[in-house]
Structures are given as C-alpha cells and as structure tokens.
Amino acid sequence: MTWLLAFWAELPLIVQLGVKIFAIIGPLMVAVAYYTLAERKVIGYMHVRIGPNRVGPRGLLQPIADAVKLMFKEMIVPTNADRYLFIIAPILALAPALGAWAVVPFTDTLVLADINASLLYVLALTSMGVYGVVVAGWASNSKYAFLGAMRSAAQIVSYEIAMGFALVGVLMAAGSLNLREIVLAQSGGIHQWFFIPLFPLFLVYLISGVAETNRSPFDVAEGESEIVAGFHVEYSGMGFAVFFLAEYANMLLISALTVLMFLGGWHAPAQIPPFVWVPGLFWFFGKLAVVAFLFLWFRATFPRYRYDQIMRLGWKVFIPVTLVWITVIGVAKFFTPFGHWFG
C-alpha cells in the first residue's frame, strides 16, 4: 500500500490529474448509460409495461447494445449543413456537462478542484450548454431544428435568471461560494439542510433545473409532436448519441447540485448510530438517485407546457418568488432570532 502511494506521488502532476479526471468521467458515463435504462424501466412500470427486457438478464445489457448500435451507425451530414459547426455542436453540448463535475465535492475530502468560486463556476459552465443546442439547430439547415434552437435559447436564458437568483439565496445562507463549505454549513442533521429554510428556492431550483436540461414537461426544444425532434432531428449515429449523453449527464449534474446545495450533500440525516455508520459517499449518491428519480417521475406524470406558459412561469412566477425570498433571508439573518437557521 505504501509503495503504491509513493509511486502515485512520483507521477507527474498531469498524469495524476488525468487519472483523477478519468476516475470521475468513467463512472459518470456508466451511470449515464444505466440512467437511460432506468428511465425506460421506470416509465415502463409507470405505464404498466415491462420496459426493455430482451438484451441480457432483465434487460441489463440494453444500454450497451444501444451504444454499440449508435457507434456503428452512419453519421449523415445534410447537404446544405454547416459541416464544421454540425460536428462541433454535440461536443459543445457535452463538454460543459462533464467539465462542471470537476468542482463537485463527493465527500469532505473527495473533490477534484476545490476552488473558491465553485458555485459560480458551475453556473457559468451550465449556462454554456445552450450553445450545443443553438449551434446544432442552426447548422442543420432545417426548419424544425431551427425552431428547436430558438425555443431552447429563449427558454434557457429565462430560466437561468431564476436559477441564478436561487443560488444567490444559497450563497447568502451559507456565506460562501465554495460548494464544500456550502455543504459544511448544513452539517448537524436534517433540520439544518437548506431545503427547509430555503424551501421556495429549492422548488425554483429543481424546476428550473428540469427546464434547463430541456426535460419533460419543458421539452419544447425537442417537442416530438410539434417539431419532430427539435434541434437534433438531423443527427444520427454518434452525434445523436453525444447529445443524449449530454442531456443525461446534465440531469445527473443538476441532481448532484440540488443534493449539495439543499439536501446536505454527504451528511447523514441525523448524527445517531444507525445513520452515522453509513459512509458519506453513500448518502451523497443515495440522495442523488432520489433526485434523479424525480426527473423520470416528472416525465411520466406531466403533460408538456405550452410555450407562453413556460415563459410566464419563468419570468412572472419564479423570479419574483426568488427576489422575495432573498429579502426574507437577508432580514431573517440579521434582524430575527432565526438567523442561525438561515446559515
């Protein structure tokens, strides 16, 4: 064991970083693959169907079969498409979804880059995900794809404001922009987790997260009944697969951030024996799975919003709610005896 540690310390920094990055991206990709299977199974059971059960035992090899199929399909570039942008667009969608994981603290010590302004970094990177959709829609030279891109651009810009304000509330309560310190500010048990004092912001963040990832019931960018498949209608093979990876990686990322900012990260719900025996990593992934399940549940439950109502919800409901609650936090923190509860 010691020689292994010594060998690790000997390695050049760039190799160490590469190994660490792979240790995050590799499991993330597997998680994304099985998240797609979970979605099909969960929605299947909610529809009283069985879902995929042909490939492997109980359909467990289905994601691998899908990946192999998509890898060997031909990637068709439409004749009048902007060839370079058409190829770059899926990469632009995937890169921010993966890059944001660099600052996610899995436990108190397990974090790749523990930077000062990690909350801001995450917000900046997730806001760049829209370029993949917009560029794909424009470069495809297709009306449906273009309509999808337009819808997506307007929607993501609108919901980002509400999301940003929700995060302002979190950073006021925690007094820090560092995700690790935000989780540490919630230590002590379930009553200290921010979802209780910041309940309106928790709801706004979760719903904005669903809108931000273009998931049902806010999936008007795809809207298969209106604009076929929206921005990725012209994509086939690996390009299509990369868009899928980006969407599911983003969903997992939003789930992880919700857990970190509102549900106490790696902390156990109570500091008493049966709970403290479980390591923090399991609490983190357990909570993440619950939030990720919500995404699937939403999809099976709600009909798609009409576009003007999406805009109304973002601008006229969420932004005022967050603004009011930010004031409430400020007043509560400095002028009421509940100050400690708000961080």
Added chain:
Amino acid sequence: MRAQSRGPAKRMLSTAKTMTFLQLIFYIFATVLVGASLMVITVRNPVRAALFLVLAFFSAACLWLTLEAEFLAITLVLVYVGAVMVLFLFVIMMLDVNIAQMRAGFARYLPLGLIVAVVMAGELTLVMLSGEFGLDHAPRPVGQAADYSNTRALGEVIYTDYVFAFELAALILLVAIIAAISLTLRRRPQTRTQSPQKQVRVRKQDRLRVVQMPTSQQDKP
C-alpha cells in the same frame, strides 16, 4: 565565489521552470484569443463570427484566471458567454444574410472605412506612446495566499468604498430596462389572452350545472 552563487541560481532555475508552465498556458490562450478576435472581423458568416467572439471571451476569461481574478473571469463567462452572446446569436441566426449583397457595397464604403481605421490607429498610437503604459507602470501582481477570496475582496470594495457609484450604475441600468420595455410594449386590445389566475380559481360550480330532470318514461321492473 562560484559555490556561493549556486544556491540562488538553483532557486531561480526552479522558479523559471514553474513559470514556464504558466507561460505556456498564457501563450496558448493568448494565441487563441488573438486568432479568434481576428476571425471575428474577417470571417464572412455572421453566425461563425459570433461564435468566434464567444471563443475570444472564453480565452480572455482563462487569461484572467491566470491572474487569480477568478470572480471576474467566471462572471465574464457567465454574463457574456452565457447570456449576452446567446441573445446575440438568437438575433443573428434569424438574419437572412446575402453575402453577394454585402460585397457589393465594399468598394463604396472602403474610403470611409479606411479613414476611420487610420484615425483609430493614430489615436491608439498616441495613447500608447504617452508614456503611461509599459511594464514599469504596471507592477507585477503579487500572488495571494490560497485562502484569499477574490469574491469577498471585491464585495467589500463595492459595498463599502464605492457603494454610491455602484448603486448609481444599478439605477442607470434599471432606467435603461424600463425605457427598453416601454419602447417595445404595445397594447393590442384585440388580442385575446388567458389569465392563469382566473383559470386556477375556477371551481366546479362556476362551469357545471347539475339539473334534475323528470324522465319521460318510468322504469318498470
């Protein structure tokens, strides 16, 4: 003499070695920044030009990161890349640009363009030669400790020393927002809209009336 000078020289060598990695990063991002900025003004397609501008912003943010100005760098990405350029692209993508038509005016506007360019270049040269620029006027920034928070420092300066200027800037932006909205807001009395509040408030009694009616035929067992 030689033996004495070895210590400092060795230390300098090691600092030079660590500096080279930072320098390498600086040169990579600086090259990308200059290249992308050149592409913004030379590339024909406006959407590609806007995307190159995004790349330029991003490289500039990375350069600011090497200056340990992480708050400003991330805010640059968040505001300009994440919001402003998305809206820009939104508008540009809907333009139907005819490149041949754009080229037709090139010769006509060339003299005017040249004059503007020469004037701007002259002004820039005058400013640069004024003696206020150069390495001796800008001291090398000192590195801060790892627990130094850029965000906290900026916040303390903005909300204490410069609070008046900051609030004034906010007020001007607010006025601009109100002006823009009042310019574009048109009331169209004939358009019909729904009121979600009313829709939510509707109860069964408002829409549904249950009537008891005598049946025409009595059921016989």
